[in-house]
Amino acid sequence: MTIAAARALRNGAVCFVGIGLPSTAANLAARLHAPELVLVYESGTLGAKPEFLPLSIGDGILAETADAVVGVVETFNYWLQPGRIDIGFLAGAQLDRFGNINTTVIGDSYDAPRVRLPGAGGAPEIAASCREVLIIMRQSPRTFVERVDFVTSVGYGSGAGDRERHGFIGAGPTMVITDVGILQPAPETRELVLTHLHPGVGLQEAKAATGWELVASAELEHTPPPTTLELSTLRELEQTKAGRSTVGVL
Amino acid sequence: MAIAALVRDGDTIALEGFTHLIPFAAGHEIIRQGRRRLSLVRMTPDLIYDQLIGMGCARRLVFSWGGNPGVGSLHRFRDAVEHDWPESLELEEHSHAGMANRYAAGASGLPFAVLRGYAGSDLVGETDSIRSIVCPFTGESLAAVSALNPDVAVIHAQQADASGNVQLWGICGVQKEAVLAARRTLVTVEELVERLEPRPGAVVLPAWAIDYVSVVRNGAHPSYAHGYSERDNDFYLAWDAISRDRTTFQEWMEANVLAA
Numbered sequence: 001m002t003i004a005a006a007r008a009l010r011n012g013a014v015c016f017v018g019i020g021l022p023s024t025a026a027n028l029a030a031r032l033h034a035p036e037l038v039l040v041y042e043s044g045t046l047g048a049k050p051e052f053l054p055l056s057i058g059d060g061i062l063a064e065t066a067d068a069v070v071g072v073v074e075t076f077n078y079w080l081q082p083g084r085i086d087i088g089f090l091a092g093a094q095l096d097r098f099g100n101i102n103t104t105v106i107g108d109s110y111d112a113p114r115v116r117l118p119g120a121g122g123a124p125e126i127a128a129s130c131r132e133v134l135i136i137m138r139q140s141p142r143t144f145v146e147r148v149d150f151v152t153s154v155g156y157g158s159g160a161g162d163r164e165r166h167g168f169i170g171a172g173p174t175m176v177i178t179d180v181g182i183l184q185p186a187p188e189t190r191e192l193v194l195t196h197l198h199p200g201v202g203l204q205e206a207k208a209a210t211g212w213e214l215v216a217s218a219e220l221e222h223t224p225p226p227t228t229l230e231l232s233t234l235r236e237l238e239q240t241k242a243g244r245s246t247v248g249v250l
Numbered sequence: 251m252a253i254a255a256l257v258r259d260g261d262t263i264a265l266e267g268f269t270h271l272i273p274f275a276a277g278h279e280i281i282r283q284g285r286r287r288l289s290l291v292r293m294t295p296d297l298i299y300d301q302l303i304g305m306g307c308a309r310r311l312v313f314s315w316g317g318n319p320g321v322g323s324l325h326r327f328r329d330a331v332e333h334d335w336p337e338s339l340e341l342e343e344h345s346h347a348g349m350a351n352r353y354a355a356g357a358s359g360l361p362f363a364v365l366r367g368y369a370g371s372d373l374v375g376e377t378d379s380i381r382s383i384v385c386p387f388t389g390e391s392l393a394a395v396s397a398l399n400p401d402v403a404v405i406h407a408q409q410a411d412a413s414g415n416v417q418l419w420g421i422c423g424v425q426k427e428a429v430l431a432a433r434r435t436l437v438t439v440e441e442l443v444e445r446l447e448p449r450p451g452a453v454v455l456p457a458w459a460i461d462y463v464s465v466v467r468n469g470a471h472p473s474y475a476h477g478y479s480e481r482d483n484d485f486y487l488a489w490d491a492i493s494r495d496r497t498t499f500q501e502w503m504e505a506n507v508l509a510a
Contacts, residue, residue, distance in 0.1 A: 019320045042346060043269055044422070055483045057319060060270070119315050122346040125345055125365075162370070
């Protein structure tokens with residue numbers, strides 16, 4: 001999943017990175033095919049080049065290696081809002097068939113939620129204003145649901161034409177990368193359809209991991225298996241998480 | 251100290267610092283002084299607000315992302331929202347862009363800020379301080395968010411000089427806006443220096459824009475002060491287990507904050 005996400009990042013793209021899988025994937029891409037990938041973290045570190053994986057978006061290593069460090073108001077108003085970021089990288093607790101994301105509450109009631117999630121962070125505006133959005137999430141019927149309990153960040157709303165109605169400048173989620181395969185919006189309806197299966201995963205498995213009636217693309221493909229270099233680079237990177245290799249914990 | 255003079259029961263307070271320079275020592279002093287019914291404002295509540303909430307200091311939380319960065323949940327925050335423990339917590343919930351703009355409006359002396367944001371998000375229906383406005387020039391519909399003007403803002407910085415001018419650098423978050431938006435302000439600093447050396451990307455706040463400066467070495471721990479300390483990532487990881495259980499949490503606070 002992380003390798004598939006890294007492959008989706010083209011060299012030279014400007015990428016707004018959240019912590020966790022997106023940060024790992026972006027740092028992996030930068031060490032493989034995309035050395036000129038520009039990593040922007042919402043802490044205001046533009047062009048960060050961390051030599052190890054940070055634990056948080058505000059780790060010191062990001063500021064030390066950045067082209068520029070700017071305030072949060074500037075990050076969102078000057079850099080994100082006008083459409084200067086090519087790729088926004090998001091994840092969530094729930095995703096629906098139109099790529100809408102919930103990171104707010106699980107349950108029917110906002111005031112009395114079953115599970116209180118962290119909330120929006122930068123996601124609603126990342127989802128609206130990046131030229132395109134990549135979503136990276138583990139796929140299960142619990143997380144890939146017919147309707148999200150709460151729309152924190154909009155993908156395609158209720159279908160084709162909704163993003164235009166909202167006046168979003170970005171194209172929306174162009175790819176959802178999971179541990180099962182890759183989903184992409186159907187050009188006409190904007191419903192997410194399965195376009196790729198990872199090696200060893202069958203179509204029935206993919207459908208069983210989805211809470212809605214998942215449609216597979218007529219040109220369903222398999223993602224190429226990870227190369228030895230991709231795997232070894234990912235392993236090396238993960239061993240450095242939060243700089244722990246530098247203090248000998250791992 | 252300064253906290254006793256600045257923070258009163260029922261106040262709206264903002265302890266800012268975006269992962270970096272979080273004023274933990276000041277937050278602990280608020281807990282020790284037993285302040286109650288506070289409205290806590292912060293983009294990323296982080297561990298310090300988890301502690302204030304778990305200790306019953308808060309009535310309301312104004313925020314945009316309430317997690318333990320890279321680790322998971324803030325368990326005391328969740329317990330308050332999900333089970334009203336130790337008491338119920340009102341939420342006023344935004345996105346980062348919205349919160350940042352609310353501080354900027356507050357600092358600018360404006361009643362609200364305008365942004366492209368929130369369109370299609372269910373947050374609009376839950377948060378009264380998000381409205382929409384029509385641009386008088388283009389007719390475009392945009393989001394409006396009300397200004398934030400906390401009673402008190404507290405930030406941590408690296409240095410102050412003898413006159414009380416303050417400099418912070420590294421990731422500077424929304425601290426400048428939070429200080430300029432607030433009615434009363436405290437800056438805790440790592441050290442006093444003869445004069446502030448200019449540094450790239452630094453924020454300098456002149457003494458006359460600040461009410462109190464207090465030297466608290468390592469006052470951001472387990473957050474950090476760029477150039478002085480490293481973020482204590484091991485503590486952020488350990489907090490998950492400490493805060494998950496009410497009793498473990500209370501014992502930890504007793505031993506490490508109340509008795510300190």
